[in-house]
Amino acid sequence: RKARSRKHGLTNPPPGPWQLPVIGSLHHLVGALPHRAMRDLALRHGPLMLLRMGELPVVVASSAEAAREVMKTHDVAFATRPGTHTFATLASDSLGIVLAPHGEHWRQVRKLCVNELLSARRVRSFRGSREAEAYSLVASLASASLVSEAPVNVSPLISTFVADAVMSAVVGDRIGNRDAFLEGLNEGLQVAVGFSLPDLFPSSRLARALSGTARRVDAVVRKMVRLMDGVIEEKRARSAAGGDGDDQDLLNVLLRIHADGGPLDMGTIRAVIRDLFGAGSESSSTTIQWAMAELMRNPAALRRAQAEVRGALAGQSRVSEDALPELRYVQLVIKETLRLHAPLPLLLPRECREPCRVLGYDVPQGAMVLVNAWAIGRDTATWGPDAEEFRPERFEEAAAVDFRGADFEFVPFGAGRRMCPGISFGLAVMELALASLLFHFDWELPGGAGELDMAEALASRDHRKQEVRLVAARHRACSCRPATS
């Protein structure tokens, strides 16, 4: 290890597990979810660890203190995304925000996202369309539960709700080729969170030639460009026909800035829209599914959340966002879900831009840096011996701990300059969905009892392996109409 470290100019590199020639530490990650395998390695090697994935040095921060050093103390040094082959190919068409390296382009687009596209005021302005989509979700569930008494697969209905809520905010309506678009996006996400051979062996032409993933990324990019152009064209045609009025959907805002000679070319607009869909849909949808699954396993929490929602909305026929600020316990349920099931368990990768000292160790320039938010959320040193249990009440006791970037023991949205700018948007979607599901239906596990499978899929995101299948009975006060189509 010493010889290797000297070669990379490190006097005191972070510790890590033993490495094999060529593949480095990869064999330690085989057969387990990366965030779980990395947590287990960190328990042996410490909160800052150096792995080698093929040729790529990867530093993993697994404690609140290590996360603070990466995302606060040395935030500027770690504020860029890695230039891996996969990221470079995904961004080859044009750069939006998520994959953009730290620099002037990212600064401008980030400012636009924070101040214009994802501000609390803008998020509030989409409230009407969100409420309409939530009601569609309820109507679809009512139809599904009318058709048979068999358990309903809630997962795709939740995914559709989130996709439509994001879509109506971003492009003002459901788009024509919505399913193809979502499929393309999903493929893009899958390749974005994995590693391809050329990522791990960037100096090898053979790796590039052999890599099926690299070809898949290329195909996904071409498909997304075609679909995004279709979305923008559809939008322009609608505007030209006078069908858009004064709509303030995000694509309109971007097109207006472009038309006024602002700093946005059409490629950037396309990439920003793609990034908002990509970053916003899957993460919120997965969290709602986990929240429902956890509530079903914790009947006392389910009863308390349901009583709160029905109390706050007594006498009303559907959920309006006016009630959301009153739903303190539902908010805690979402917090606790994000603690246990951060949808991006390793956040999004960063890259070390200059040699840097973290917790007394040298981090090499060019290393990929991962923060294991999932492990930090379950660290018994912070959360106590019941860290693995779902107990929303813990946030009543520790009211100060929040996910807005100041508390490094709880970082599902990251922190610092690259922190998620979509928190208000995500929370509005998740709170509305959960409140609607709890208000309109009584829920039971299939067969009345039993364990819900909480297994996770083999992916770096904290996906559920099994979809959530539950028995939904309309609450007696529910006046929702089943969907007609």
Ligand code: HEM
């Ligand atoms: C449960 C919901 C969500 C979670 C847990 C989440 C989490 C994250 C995380 C961990 C990052 C990377 C932070 C880092 O590098 O430190 C991120 C970045 C980002 N998120 Fe979210 N997100 C959520 C919802 C949303 C929504 C709804 C939107 C927008 C509609 C959004 C837009 C973005 C964007 C644009 C970035 C890239 C920021 C940058 O690179 O500067 N996110 N998100």
